[in-house]
Amino acid sequence: MANIAVIGGGAFGTAMACVVRRSGHEVMLWAREPEVAASINQEALNPLFLPGVRLPAGIRATFDLAAACKGAELLLLAPPAQHMRATAQRLAPLLAPATPVVSCSKGLERASLALMPEVLADALPRARVAILSGPSFAREIAADLPCGVALASVDLALARRLAALIANPRFGVQPNDDPVGTAIGGLMKNVVAIASGLLAGRKLGENARATLVTLGLAEATRLGLAKGARRGTFDGLAGIGDMMLTANSLQSRNTSLGFALGEGKTLAEVLGVRKEVTEGVFSSGAVATLARKLGVTLPICAAVDELLNHGASVDATVARLTAAFGGE
Numbered sequence: 001m002a003n004i005a006v007i008g009g010g011a012f013g014t015a016m017a018c019v020v021r022r023s024g025h026e027v028m029l030w031a032r033e034p035e036v037a038a039s040i041n042q043e044a045l046n047p048l049f050l051p052g053v054r055l056p057a058g059i060r061a062t063f064d065l066a067a068a069c070k071g072a073e074l075l076l077l078a079p080p081a082q083h084m085r086a087t088a089q090r091l092a093p094l095l096a097p098a099t100p101v102v103s104c105s106k107g108l109e110r111a112s113l114a115l116m117p118e119v120l121a122d123a124l125p126r127a128r129v130a131i132l133s134g135p136s137f138a139r140e141i142a143a144d145l146p147c148g149v150a151l152a153s154v155d156l157a158l159a160r161r162l163a164a165l166i167a168n169p170r171f172g173v174q175p176n177d178d179p180v181g182t183a184i185g186g187l188m189k190n191v192v193a194i195a196s197g198l199l200a201g202r203k204l205g206e207n208a209r210a211t212l213v214t215l216g217l218a219e220a221t222r223l224g225l226a227k228g229a230r231r232g233t234f235d236g237l238a239g240i241g242d243m244m245l246t247a248n249s250l251q252s253r254n255t256s257l258g259f260a261l262g263e264g265k266t267l268a269e270v271l272g273v274r275k276e277v278t279e280g281v282f283s284s285g286a287v288a289t290l291a292r293k294l295g296v297t298l299p300i301c302a303a304v305d306e307l308l309n310h311g312a313s314v315d316a317t318v319a320r321l322t323a324a325f326g327g328e
Helices: 011-022 034-043 065-069 081-094 116-123 138-142 156-166 179-201 206-226 231-235 237-247 253-262 267-272 279-294 299-309 314-326
Strands: 003-007 026-030 050-054 060-062 074-077 100-103 128-133 147-152 171-176
Touching: 003 011, 003 065, 011 026, 011 050, 011 074, 011 138, 026 034, 026 065, 034 060, 050 138, 065 081, 074 081, 081 100, 081 116, 081 279, 100 116, 100 156, 116 128, 116 179, 128 156, 128 179, 128 237, 147 156, 147 179, 147 237, 156 171, 179 206, 179 231, 179 237, 179 253, 179 279, 179 299, 179 314, 206 231, 206 237, 206 279, 206 299, 206 314, 231 237, 237 253, 253 267, 253 279, 253 314, 279 299, 299 314
Parallel strands: 003 026, 003 074, 026 060, 074 100, 100 128, 147 171
Antiparallel strands: 128 147
16 A cells, blocks of 8 residues: 555546546545535535536545645656746655656647656655556546556656556556656647647547548658657557547547537637646647657648637638648
8 A cells, every 4th residue: 555646636637547547546625626526525526526426435635735645655647737847846846855756747838849757856856757648538537437547757667667556447547667658648639639629629529530640640651750759659648549439439528629619609709718738739839849840741740730729710620621631
């Protein structure tokens, strides 16, 4: 049994608290919202982010970050990607040297173009950094439906140890030593999912979506290779697995956002009613910038960036996406 702190009381952080509690550990969940912490402690519910899902008994919650970290042997970090650095900086004085920290967030920091493991390595230089990613809808995880993910660290022994610590019979964890590829898989599926949802919202058929998602995986692989990732990572759970799930289901916040845009809603209308962050919106511009910096051509991601950040119309974006189907 280990003492594990989960930092972030949104849907995914709460789901990961469920996982490690079911794996037999003591769990303290830090939530930014006092009402979330109170509801988890009093009713074993998180109605703000996971309405209707009863959490396993024994998960404790707090909105005091120092209290959450006290005695923690492992931290799982699940804030929105654009808040990861600020969260990690708050954690820095609270952690013992060599404490393992696992990013559970998928995105690219806009200001620095840093992946989440890079953000953590910079903000927490004394910590041991890993990343968890894969096909993992929070609601299904919290409901104890079967799931498999990847957990990566440059220290493969650490990745194996953490995978064994977190895993249980309903939550498989595959260790690897390619955190860059694992992070890029989780990043890119969000952007591609917006494009996939856009085609669905325009009722352009399943052939078009399958073509787009396949090409989107190829774009993720190209970006990953340019960043030093291994090709094989994209054949696994953090690559094709996460891409298949996210870009083909309206449970995905990113796919559903694209769908709504395809139906004629504006970006402001969609985001205005959402409690949780739609990471692909915030990462799309950074992905396009990183691709240009690395000299990588990503037509799908470039089209999504133009739509979300530079005023392109839905019709023009759809034309750009389908033009990419023919290749060079």
